[in-house]
Amino acid sequence: MNNMLEIKGITKTYNAGKPNQIEVLRGIDLTLKRGEVVALTAPSGAGKSTLLHIAGLLDVPDAGTVTIAGQDMTGLGDRRRTAMRRAGVGFIYQFHHLLPEFTALENVVLPQLANAVPQAEAEARAMALLDKVGISRRATHRPAALSGGEQQRVAFCRALANGPGLLLADEPTGNLDPETSDLVFDVLMELVRDEGLSALIATHNHELAAKMDRVVKLDMGQVVPA
Numbered sequence: 001m002n003n004m005l006e007i008k009g010i011t012k013t014y015n016a017g018k019p020n021q022i023e024v025l026r027g028i029d030l031t032l033k034r035g036e037v038v039a040l041t042a043p044s045g046a047g048k049s050t051l052l053h054i055a056g057l058l059d060v061p062d063a064g065t066v067t068i069a070g071q072d073m074t075g076l077g078d079r080r081r082t083a084m085r086r087a088g089v090g091f092i093y094q095f096h097h098l099l100p101e102f103t104a105l106e107n108v109v110l111p112q113l114a115n116a117v118p119q120a121e122a123e124a125r126a127m128a129l130l131d132k133v134g135i136s137r138r139a140t141h142r143p144a145a146l147s148g149g150e151q152q153r154v155a156f157c158r159a160l161a162n163g164p165g166l167l168l169a170d171e172p173t174g175n176l177d178p179e180t181s182d183l184v185f186d187v188l189m190e191l192v193r194d195e196g197l198s199a200l201i202a203t204h205n206h207e208l209a210a211k212m213d214r215v216v217k218l219d220m221g222q223v224v225p226a
């Protein structure tokens with residue numbers, strides 16, 4: 001089992017059967033090998049976020065299969081799908097979505113507690129991750145006291161808190177100024193390589209895409225030559 005993610009024949013239509021229906025994904029096949037880091041590029045509206053949400057078990061396709069670490073995720077009930085996602089998939093959004101009332105450390109601890117990791121162990125893992133991205137000294141600060149780049153680094157740690165094998169990221173540095181974006185992106189790549197993750201990272205930035213192993217291009221709901 002050499003593949004971390006296998007997507008086969010994925011289709012998705014919003015508002016199916018209605019006059020304003022939108023056929024977003026039209027038969028997507030995509031495979032990520034273990035340890036492979038792949039850039040996903042697409043024009044706006046091509047279905048990139050929809051595909052990432054389906055791959056990350058946040059949404060279900062109309063047809064096709066998603067296999068993660070050799071396990072077929074097709075047809076799982078909501079509860080089981082959530083459990084599989086919590087344990088096996090890390091997701092990073094363009095906007096950090098950190099919980100504002102909790103500190104940086106707590107934001108990285110909480111998903112582990114939801115995954116039944118003991119508190120002390122969760123805190124140790126959270127501190128180690130914050131240290132790796134260079135912000136352990138801000139561990140007790142709330143998100144509002146952190147810069148955009150720092151907030152996003154905390155979000156990276158949160159995504160990796162439960163040690164997933166697969167990381168999915170939807171324009172993870174798209175909200176930052178170009179200089180900060182480059183710096184924070186390098187931190188992310190280091191983290192991904194360090195943790196030995198497979199990652200599918202959506203970006204509009206061709207320089208960032210070039211830092212990854214391979215580029216997959218999506219257009220009009222299909223994979224097209226990059």
Ligand SMILES: Nc1ncnc2c1ncn2[C@@H]1O[C@H](COP(=O)(O)OP(=O)(O)OP(=O)(O)O)[C@@H](O)[C@H]1O
Pocket residue numbers: 014015022024042043044045046047048049050051
């Ligand atoms: N819940 C929904 N209901 C109806 N249409 C939707 C829904 N979610 C997305 N769409 C539509 O599906 C298409 C693809 O959306 P998606 O967010 O996957 O694109 P994207 O490639 O990520 O775009 P962007 O780069 O602009 O974020 C768009 O036309 C969008 O308007």
